[in-house]
Amino acid sequence: MAFTPHSTSKLQSEINVTPLVDVMLVLLVVFIVTAPLLTNAVPVNLQNRGHRPARHAAAAGREYRR
Structure with missing residues (x-):
């Protein structure tokens, strides 16, 4: 079966879904x-030391002006 440019058969364009x-x-x-x-979680022992207040902005080296 040789390929002819003017073939009358239609191309079959189907996707093979098996793969x-x-x-x-x-x-x-x-x-x-x-x-x-x-x-499965990894057990982590976190110590509860209570609430520690955040450092003030000026104490952290930053000054904010309003």
């Missing part, structure tokens, strides 16, 4: 497996 579905299923499985692993 797309395969990739989507693999990504779905990867996310389903990794999601529970990301929800």
Whole structure:
């Protein structure tokens, strides 16, 4: 079958969705497996020292004029 420039057959332009579905299923499985692993929290021991007032702007080296 040689290619002829004046061929009467139409070009078939279809997207092969099988690889797309395969990739989507693999990504779905990867996310389903990794999601529970990301929800495990690391325990952090934060000391509660109470509320400490913020430093005044002048004490921090900045002066604000109004």
